[in-house]
Amino acid sequence: MASEQPNETPTNPAIPAPSAEAGPCDEAAAPSKKGAKKAEAKAKKEAEKARKAAEREAAAAATAAVAAEDHAKDNYGEITKDKKIEAETMHLRDLGEEYIGKSIKLRAWIQNSRMQGAKMAFVELREEGSWTVQGVVAASPEGKPVSRQMVKWIGGLNLESFVAVEATVQKPLEPVKSCKVSGYELHLTKVYLVAPAPEMLGLGLAAASRAVGKLDDEEVGEGLEAKLEGVSITETTPAASLATHLNNPAMHKRAPVSQAIADIRIAVEDLFCEYLKERRFKKFHPPSLIAAASEGGANVFRLPYFEKECFLAQSPQFYKQFEIAGGRKRVYCVGPVFRAENSNTPRHMTEFIGLDLEMEIEEHYHEVMHMLEGVLLHIFKGLATNCREEIDLVRTVYPSEEFLLPEGGKEIRLTFAEGQALLRAEGPSEYANVRDDEDMSTAQEKALGALIRKKYNTDFYVLDKFPTDARPFYAMPDPENPEVTNAYDFFMRGQEILSGGQRLHLSHELEKTIRSKGLDPNQPGLKEYCEVLKSVGCPPHGGGGIGLDRVVAWYLNLPSVQLVADYPRTPKRLSP
Amino acid sequence: MASEQPNETPTNPAIPAPSAEAGPCDEAAAPSKKGAKKAEAKAKKEAEKARKAAEREAAAAATAAVAAEDHAKDNYGEITKDKKIEAETMHLRDLGEEYIGKSIKLRAWIQNSRMQGAKMAFVELREEGSWTVQGVVAASPEGKPVSRQMVKWIGGLNLESFVAVEATVQKPLEPVKSCKVSGYELHLTKVYLVAPAPEMLGLGLAAASRAVGKLDDEEVGEGLEAKLEGVSITETTPAASLATHLNNPAMHKRAPVSQAIADIRIAVEDLFCEYLKERRFKKFHPPSLIAAASEGGANVFRLPYFEKECFLAQSPQFYKQFEIAGGRKRVYCVGPVFRAENSNTPRHMTEFIGLDLEMEIEEHYHEVMHMLEGVLLHIFKGLATNCREEIDLVRTVYPSEEFLLPEGGKEIRLTFAEGQALLRAEGPSEYANVRDDEDMSTAQEKALGALIRKKYNTDFYVLDKFPTDARPFYAMPDPENPEVTNAYDFFMRGQEILSGGQRLHLSHELEKTIRSKGLDPNQPGLKEYCEVLKSVGCPPHGGGGIGLDRVVAWYLNLPSVQLVADYPRTPKRLSP
CATH class of the missing domain: 2.40.50.140 (Nucleic acid-binding proteins)
Incomplete structure (x- = not known):
């Protein structure tokens, strides 16, 4: 027999109906005290125990009486x-x-x-x-x-x-x-x-299933308010802040929107690996613990290591290059990298998953750029087909426009100088004097992203030939123009998701560049790096590193990468 | 026309012929000094520069003269x-x-x-x-x-x-x-x-392609000498120590044996993921940075984190459980874990890659054990078929017997007590009095492994029902016998490669067990852990963690896990 009263509220099945909610659950009683207090507490406890046992017996007897009449009690x-x-x-x-x-x-x-x-x-x-x-x-x-x-x-x-x-x-x-x-x-x-769940949930499923109400970052990111405006928050269920979500991980994760985001994230990683494996890339695992702050020493976590000191890797850069020197023609890795940067923005975390690759170059570093474009297009196309349902579900909570790809599968590449020229010519007036030899700010990048979207109808593009001063010492200078490098950034909706380029593979040139940057090739970290490249003939190579959480966040136009990472880490958040 | 003089030394193609070798490459000149010394150095440098330029010109002229007569100069x-x-x-x-x-x-x-x-x-x-x-x-x-x-x-x-x-x-x-x-x-x-490669290599390919000569660990592991005895080291190429190998990563990695080991390692990881994905497991990334030393506080790396302190995760244990509480029925992860243990043995590293899984239990925790046995058997069978060539190549350098699997695909499971009984009855006399309520030593484990191999003809087996005192606070006690737990270890050739079990999923029982172990459920780390499990109804679950490098090392019977990790980290080694 079918029921006569189906639940008839016609709501979006992705968003559960509102339910009772309260603050975080009560905490357990404080631990017992020392000495005399302990004995006292113990006596008290015993008495309490006896009282409870009596209560339980009485309750059991009452239940038994009721149960006796309950034909369904089993x-x-x-x-x-x-x-x-x-x-x-x-x-x-x-x-x-x-x-x-x-x-x-x-x-x-x-x-x-x-x-x-x-x-x-x-x-x-x-x-x-x-x-x-x-x-x-x-x-x-x-x-x-x-x-x-x-x-x-x-x-x-x-x-x-x-x-x-x-x-x-x-x-x-x-x-x-x-x-x-x-x-x-x-x-x-x-x-x-x-x-059993507790009587009061720290975060109800209804609130967990809605867009976060407040990000609590110093810089909330342009357009966030606009982004959150279109979001459907019912009157009965107020939106919970990002902090409330993350403080209640089990409930936050139970929301269908969180599960969909997590599934999309897995798909991105899988698509990345799948594409590279098919092209004979070999996976490896770079270390997180390293002997020296490899890239200059800023923003690096350091810790005591037995009698010595050690650092957490900011990127697998050196190790990817060691793999190439070690005879692996193409390598990739997926793992955590660490940045001790006190940046409280929707795009920074202190620990995040990097998708990295490095490969031999045969003729030109655009082989690498082409590979990186290829793997990202593979990811975008894979998501649009394999994760349609998840993307649509996320959009019911965080509305966004479809992610635009260049038409006809051709890549949109501008040089850094061309990007600056576009900004000067057609961008907001404050960018009328931006220079070709200075790096862009985040705001500039976003403004350029808007211009490129208008002009080329794409949310995905590359800026190539970054100025030498904006790149690290291992970047290969452009042989035609030493003011710029064979290095590039990739963007999604005007936000950087990938940095990469060709590296200096000849140790004498590398040492020269290190010196020209005011560093010493004999300082700890750099010395070991140069020695490995000097120890063998290392072929020309290049690569890039992709921020997994950024790819997902900007693809879905989410307000923060913290909604993507499984357990986001920021200067203010280490737990749970 | 075919050449008349093919290289005719009939050697194993996997092992290159001996070549010239020397110590590590020379280091670059020391950095310049401050003040007056700097100016002096600069002047000297300029003079040197001029001299070199003149030299270069002369050399170029000489080359040009020769080249003029050289019909193949281009x-x-x-x-x-x-x-x-x-x-x-x-x-x-x-x-x-x-x-x-x-x-x-x-x-x-x-x-x-x-x-x-x-x-x-x-x-x-x-x-x-x-x-x-x-x-x-x-x-x-x-x-x-x-x-x-x-x-x-x-x-x-x-x-x-x-x-x-x-x-x-x-x-x-x-x-x-x-x-x-x-x-x-x-x-x-x-x-x-x-x-170009340098004139002198720190490690030649011939030596890199041979078995390491010396491990330099405090405890070299039983049978190592025997293991290395059968190894073919030609008279002309002395074996290099493990330290020499690892100090010359590019050459160490170029050796075919190293590439084969690295390929087998990738295969193990891929087979692990493939098996679980097919069974609806979802991947996630637990954090490495955590707010508190989660499992008691011993052997944990700690570091300053902005105004606070933070720790490196010893395992993804808590986070795997949070995923289950968060509504993911089955999860797995692959990533680094950290142990600040001053153990210098062939099986310990301070950072290693863990293959972890956790899943809901429907009826009995043996569902989890069965899944773990399944994934490992899938790995062993996959290696034997997909990596035949690599395994054979490794064996030309590190001879080993075929890894024995239980006949007919049935698993070999003993309880811990049965294992101890076997040791008492048939093991070396020093184990005549081993107890059922005390954990085994590594030597005991190896002795038991030998007995089980003789009796059951397998190198792979499980010890179940470990004593309560040998397991952490989150282990589920056996409901029939509180002296033991629903927890197990898996072994390969008598060495542990996996630890796991059913976890306490009800927060009040968890808190009780934490107290019974002399810990306080309100201490940092434990409090957040208990709170997450208390915040929702968390279903029964269990899992296990596999050491990737150990699986490869013991499968191939290698003398050390340091030959498997891409960049091994030990108390004595942080670089390169």
């Missing part, structure tokens, strides 16, 4: 060894016509519940991200699996508790619009509580 | 913009009959060279790991591409220099046994030096 309650469900386990994604009338087992979270009088309850069950289904439980006379007591107990379970249920699959009278699985409902015959 | 020398090879680039792995008589381009290292009189030279060229081919260069009269001067110049190139060559593919009179490509040889018509 079909619900906290799970124990004896409470078993024999039916086959089913996953909501697999639910189809062949299950109608059959008894199945499901393990899921209680997303919502609603009593309908004293004899009936509707329970929204969620499994694996955003898969939800309506559960119905209705009390019947003796001999049937459900009692009034059972309905009441189920209706009283805290939201986000985890349960194991036995149910019969039925067709509802009307599609259940509030659930992703709208064509079936589950008539519950057993419900066992596997793990 | 066909060799340092590469410049004008020195181009128009022929199509070829890779040695693709070399086949269709190339005979054709002109090709190849970029490769000079692995060996030998003058044959003044008019001919044989050059062994290496590309992509272990692909080698014989190059022949013979002087001909004017009008032909090779001159005597060119032959002499080529014969004088330093080994391990990187060159671009143009050559005609020919069939040799006899197969070239010393090269992997034995059925073809290259008649060189142009040779350009792209990147």
Whole structure:
């Protein structure tokens, strides 16, 4: 029999209905004190224990009395060894016509519940991200699996508790619009509580499923307010701040939008690796612990290491080059890099995942640029096809325009000087005098991104030939013009996501450039680096490093990279 | 025309013939001093510069004079913009009959060279790991591409220099046994030096390709001497110590044996990910920077973090559990973990790559054990089929017996108590009194491994139900016997490669266990951990962590994990 009262609020299944919420959960009692206090506390505890035991006994007796009259008493309650469900386990994604009338087992979270009088309850069950289904439980006379007591107990379970249920699959009278699985409902015959949620959640699923309300960064990023304006926040569920989201990781992650972002992030990494593996790139793992601050010493974390000192790698740069010197023609790596930069912006983190590659150059460094463009286009196209559903779900929460790719698959490349010229000619008046030999600011980059979008109809482009002063000592100078380098940045929606270029592969030239930058090739870190390149004949090579979280954030036009990283780390956040 | 003098030393192509070797390369001159000394140094430098310039001019003039008589002068020398090879680039792995008589381009290292009189030279060229081919260069009269001067110049190139060559593919009179490509040889018509190697290598390829001679660890590991005894070290090329290998990473990595080990390592990681992805596991990236020493505080690296203090994660344990609490049913991660343990043994590193997984448990924690056994068997079987060539190559350098798997695909599982009983009954006499409630030593583990191999004919097995005192606070006690836990270790050739088990998922039970271990659930690190699990209903779950380098090392029976890691980190080694 189909239920007569399907949950009828016609909402977006991606955003659960509002639910009760409160501040962070209460903390456990303070630990016991020393000495005399300890003894006292112990005595008190014993007394309390005895009192509680008595209470429990009384309660148990009362429950037993009630249970005696409860014909369904074995079909619900906290799970124990004896409470078993024999039916086959089913996953909501697999639910189809062949299950109608059959008894199945499901393990899921209680997303919502609603009593309908004293004899009936509707329970929204969620499994694996955003898969939800309506559960119905209705009390019947003796001999049937459900009692009034059972309905009441189920209706009283805290939201986000985890349960194991036995149910019969039925067709509802009307599609259940509030659930992703709208064509079936589950008539519950057993419900066992596997793990209870607290009465008050630090962050409810409804708020977790909405756009963050406040970023709490020093620099919130241009256009964030505009970005968040279009977002649908119901009146009953106020938006939670980014901090509240991140302080409640389990609930933040349970939101379908978070799961979709996490799935897109995995897809980006997989697409990156897939493309490179097909082109004979070999993976390796650079170390995080290194003996010297490799790239000048600024913004690097340092720590005691037995009798010595050590540093956290800011990039795998040197090690990628060692791999090339070591005879691997093409390498890539995926792993954390660390920046001790006190930047509180929506695009900075102190630890983030870098997608890096390095390869031999045969004739020209544009071979590398072409490879990097290729892998990024592969990622963008892969996302648009493989992650359509996830992207659409994210857009219901964080609206964004489709990410524009250059037409006909051809790349948009400008030299740095051409970019500056465009800014001077067509950009805001404050950029009328930008110079070709000075690096761009973030604001300049964004302004240029807008100009390029207008002119070339793309959100993805490359700036090549960066000025020498804007690049590190290992950048290869342009042989035609020593003022610029064979180095480039890649941009998405006017924001940098990749830095790379050709490297100096001849150690005498490298040492010369190190000196010209006012550094000493014999200083710790640089010395070992130069020695490796000097120790063998190292072929010409180049590469680039991609910030994984930035690619995802700017592709989806999210307000912060902290919504992408699994556990973002910033100057202010180390936990959880 | 095929050459008349193929290189005829009948050696293993995996091990290059001995070559000249020396200590580490010379260092560059010391940096200039301050003040007066600086000026003085500058003046000296200028004078030196002028002298060198004059020298260069004279040398150039002399070269020009010689070049004037050299009909092949454009066909060799340092590469410049004008020195181009128009022929199509070829890779040695693709070399086949269709190339005979054709002109090709190849970029490769000079692995060996030998003058044959003044008019001919044989050059062994290496590309992509272990692909080698014989190059022949013979002087001909004017009008032909090779001159005597060119032959002499080529014969004088330093080994391990990187060159671009143009050559005609020919069939040799006899197969070239010393090269992997034995059925073809290259008649060189142009040779350009792209990147010179130094005259003296810190580690020659011949030594790099042999087993390490000395591990330099406090504890070298039982059986190492025996392991290294069978290794073929020719009289002319003494074995280099592990330290020499690691101090010369580019040459160490160029050895075919190192490339094979690196390829096997990649395969292990790929097989791990492939198996889990197929079973709906989701990848994530746990943080390395954490706010508190999570697992008790011993052996953890700590560092200043802006105004605060921070720690490097010893494992992704807490974060894997947060993912489960966050609604991901099955997760895995691959990334570095850190141990500040002053252990100088062949199985310890301070940074290593962990392969971790965590999953919901439906009925019993053996579901997790079964998954872990499954993924490891998938790895072992995958290696045996996909990496046959690499494994065989490694065995020519580090001989080992085939890794034995349980017959018929059935797993070998003993309880910890059964393992101890076997040790008491059949092990060495010093283990006659080992106890069921105390953890095993490494020596005990190895002795047990030998007994199990004899009894069950397997190098891979599981010890289950570890005593409570040997496991961390988050381990789930066995509901039948609180003296032991639902936790296990996995072994390869008697050495632990995986630790795992079921975790406490109910926060009140977790807090109770934390207290019973003498810890305070409100201490930093533990508090945040308990709070996340308390903040929602978290389903039962379990998992395990695999040491990537150990799996490879023990599978191949290598003398140290430092031969597996790309850039091993130990208490004594942070560089390069």
